[in-house]
Amino acid sequence: MFTSIKRFLIGRPLKSTELGEQKLNKTKALAILSSDALSSVAYGPEQILIVLITVGAAAFWYSIPIAVGVLILLLALVLSYRQIIFAYPHGGGAYVVSKENLGIYPGLIAGGSLLVDYILTVAVSVSAGTDAITSAFPSMHPYNVIIAIVFILFITTLNLRGVTESASVLAYPVYLFIFALFILIGVGVYNILTGQIPPDLHTPVGTPVAGISLFLLLKAFSSGSSALTGVEAISNAIPNFKDSAPHNAAKTLIAMGSLLAVLFSGIVFLAYYYGVSPREEVTVVSQIAEQTFGRHFMYFFIQGTTALILILAANTGYSAFPLLAVNLARDRFIPRMFTVRGDRLGYSNGIIILGFLSILLIIAFEGRTEHLIPLYAVGVFIPFTLSQSGMVVKWVREKPKGWLPKLIINSIGALISLTVSMMFFLTKFSQVWPVLVFLPLIIYLFHRIKKHYVAVGNQLSLSTCEPAVQIEGNIIILPVAGITHVVENSLNYAKSLSAHQIIAVYVPFEREDEAIFEAKWNKWQPEVRLVTLHSPYRSIINPLSKFIDTVQRKAGEANFQVTVVIPQFIPKKGWHNILHNQSSLLIRAHLLYRRNVIVTTVPYHLKE
Incomplete structure (x- = not known):
């Protein structure tokens, strides 16, 4: 039954030879990997206004120069990540760049930050998309969390079906969103040029505003820079591109940066000219669309496409998180299960873990986007800073042909990214302080996992492992609960092993039963020795364990191996298991971690 449901949800298994068919062309890659960055124009400009409104609506004209600063940072990041794509064509992004140029600890900080950031990508994107829906239909606002969870489950299932299949579905909403915003910006600008929008809705640029300060402007700039989250995703996901992957990735990055610049500039300008103020239950884009078109078809079209891309922007996380996890797992900093491809040739373990953790975040923060964005943004600007700094070190150390312009670009990117990161900590410490807690914990966890894998490797290696103990014979202990076909089956198996001795063990609770x-x-x-262990406290495992310890001590002196053969019957239908006490499973689970004891289960399959 489970297999049938799985096949229905994610489709038939794909052969390993079909991996090449799962690569993305530039059109699909732009939709999949740029949806996070492009969707952020729906809340990035709003974050600027939320900071400026603390001084007053008269300060909204500062959103224009702040937007210019964000665009300069965007240009630096796009050019920097374009260089990273060609310098590190196998992907890995900030983690690989930082690890190779700055050292293992900066690499782990970048990798840990990005892992958490991609989880936040999913949570923020889906939360923001849910907000867009409830802005259009306020009666649905109390169900934000439930709606968000349903969308995460849908996107997770879609990604488990494979990269190309999810890209084929998700490309349409992304391009519809771009089309819708171009219409919104175009009609908005046309209305302004034709005088349909009164000029007294906004404060003229350059108007003095009391209470404004450099600190406040930097705070607004750092908040607006949240629109740049997701820029790094393409450099992490280069292996997902068709050949020649680096060139296709670089072209996709340029296209994404250009679209992001136009859309972000347009929304900031319209919000300023319309005099839009941020409100809790109505987004800025919703207000702009309503003033431009009224609550008619185009308004709902823009809200619908905005909600779709905000929700589907989570797919950037699903594309980049598994690939980053693969790089960390290959370096043995996270479990190796993240390197395993699923039925549809995607890294399904990473996809499932990402979906599960995102749902936990949605529940913990009650789907409130504004509570997640600062943590989300600082989590990505730390890797921005480290990757750009790593590239600076690379150019200074290697000095390839034409390295000086590249050094300047990366230096500017590193400096601005560092400034934004510091502003987040200075101005929103109450919201971003968890970064200072979870990053050390994540790095500590990375090192514990690495230490475990190194220790396991040393112990398993024939060159370093202790020589195996020579076994002179085998003593078999057979726990029995009655005289049945199950016990008979296990006893026949035990006799076939040519054991030195077979000991059947029965644990009665009453003397009469004994x-x-x-x-x-x-x-x-009569030829098989029976040991009865009366248990007045009705425990099977404790007396059995003590008996095994006694036998093991005596057997160890003569180099005999102790093997526990556990009889177990298997019901015909899976749900029948809940009707039985599963003593065999409990005994096996208890003995599994005992040293020098081999545990063997002998199944007996029931026919009815």
Whole structure:
């Protein structure tokens, strides 16, 4: 039944030879990997206004120069990541760049930050998309969390079906969103040029505003820079591109940067000219669309496409998180299960873990986007800073042909990214302080996992491992609960092993049962030794464990191996298991971690 449901949800398994068919062309890659960055124009400009409104609506004209600063940072990041794509064509992004040029700790900080950031990408994107829906239909606002969880489950399932299949579905909403915003910006600018929008809705640029300060402007700039989250995703996901992957990735990055610049500039300008103020239950884009078109078809079209891309922007996380996890897992900093491809040739373990953790975040923050964005943005600007700094070190150390312009670009990117990161900590410490807690914890966890893998490797290696102990014979202990076909089956298996000795162990709770069973056993299997362990406290595992310890001590002196053969019957239908006490499973689970004890389960399959 489970297999049928799985096949229905994610489709038939794909052969390993079909991996090439799962690569993305530039059109699909732009939709999949740029949706996060492009969707951020729906809340990035709003974050600027949320800071400026603390001084007053008269300060909204500062959103124009702040937007110019964000565009300069965008240009620096796009050019920097374009260089990273060609310098590190196998992907890995900030993690690989930082690790190779700055050292293992900066690499782990970048990798840990990005792992958390991609989880936040999913949570923020889906939360923002849900907000867009409830802005259009306020009666649905109380159900934000439930709606968000349903969307995450849908996107997770879609990604488990494979990269190309998810790209084929998600490309349409992304390009519809771009089309819708171009219409919104175009009609908005046309209305302004034709005088349909009164000029007194906004404060003229350059108007003095009391209470404004450099600190406040930097705070607004850092908040607006949240629109640049997702820029790094393409450099992480180069292996997802068709050949020649670096060139296709670089072209996709330039296209994404150009679209992001136009859309971000347009929304900031319209919000300023319309005099839009941020409100809790109505987004800035919603207000602009309503003033431009009224609450008619185009308004709902823009809100619908905005909601779709905000929700589907989570797919950037689903594309980049598994690939980053693969790089960390290959370096043995996270579990190796992240390197395993699923039925549809995607890294399904990474996809499932990402979906699960994102749902936990949605529940913990109650789907409130504004509570997640600062943590989300600072999580990505730390890797921005480290990757740009790593590239600076690379150019200074290697000095390839034409390295000086590249050095300047990366230096500017590193400086601005560092400034934004510091502003987040200075101005929103109450919201971003968890970064200072979870990053050390993540790095500590990375090192514990690495230490474990190194220790396992040393112990398993034939060159370093202690020589194996020579076994002179085998003593088999057979726990029995009665005289049945299950016990008979296991006993026959034990006899086939040519054991030195077979000991059947029965644990009765009552003395009467002990005598009755001994009589039956001696009549049925007189040649097999039976040991009864009376248990007045009705525990099977404790007396059995003590007996095994006793036998093991004596067996160890003569180099005998102790093997516990556990009889277990298997019901015909899976749900029948809940009707039985599963003593065999409990015994096996308890003995599995005992040193020098081999545990063997002998199944007996029931027919009805």
